Amino acid sequence: MPTGKVKWYDTDKGFGFLTRDDGGEVFVHSSALPSGVAALKSGQRVEFGVVEGRRGQQALSVRVLETPPSVEKTAARARRKKPDEMVLIVEDLIKLLDGISTTYRRGKHPAPTEAKKIATVLRAVADDLHGG
Numbered sequence: 829m830p831t832g833k834v835k836w837y838d839t840d841k842g843f844g845f846l847t848r849d850d851g852g853e854v855f856v857h858s859s860a861l862p863s864g865v866a867a868l869k870s871g872q873r874v875e876f877g878v879v880e881g882r883r884g885q886q887a888l889s890v891r892v893l894e895t896p897p898s899v900e901k902t903a904a905r906a907r908r909k910k911p912d913e914m915v916l917i918v919e920d921l922i923k924l925l926d927g928i929s930t931t932y933r934r935g936k937h938p939a940p941t942e943a944k945k946i947a948t949v950l951r952a953v954a955d956d957l958h959g960g
Contacts, residue, residue, distance in 0.1 A: 830854075831875045831893065837868040846874060846887055854878060856887040865892060909956050921953055 830848050834856075837844030842858035854876065861868070868874070872895055877888035909917070928946060931938050938946065 829875050829891075830878055831873065834868040834870055834872045834874060836870055839867040844868060846876065846890075852885070854885045854887045855881065855883065856890060860887050860890045862889075862891060865890075868892075869895065914956060917953060917956065921949065924949065 830850065832846045832848040832854070835845040835847045835853060837856070844856050846854045846856050848854060856868070856876070858866075860876070868890075873893040874887075875891045875893055878885050879888050880886075924946065928938055937943070
């Protein structure tokens with residue numbers, strides 16, 4: 829089966845074009861997309877069958893091979909903190925969690941305002957670790 833990349837795809841119109849790895853372009857209609865896939869993204873790698881249609885080659889039975897990184901993920905990676913910054917954050921987090929541990933060892937829960945602050949810090953650190 830031929831492989832290639834999505835040149836462009838218009839979700840509203842339900843069609844687009846693929847660029848074949850071996851050269852040339854192929855029309856792709858939404859009816860050729862796999863179940864559960866509503867659209868293709870530019871640059872996405874695909875595999876597909878080809879049939880000669882009224883206006884040239886048309887893709888059949890498209891299979892998505894890889895999804896290009898989204899703009900959001902790329903931007904999130906660019907915003908990631910540097911490792912030397914994360915060292916300080918993680919060390920402070922350990923101290924914070926150690927304090928909570930002491931509170932729990934005494935058979936108590938942290939005060940609601942303290943618990944909310946801690947949860948906010950944990951979410952922020954999780955975002956920094958994940959990169960977005």
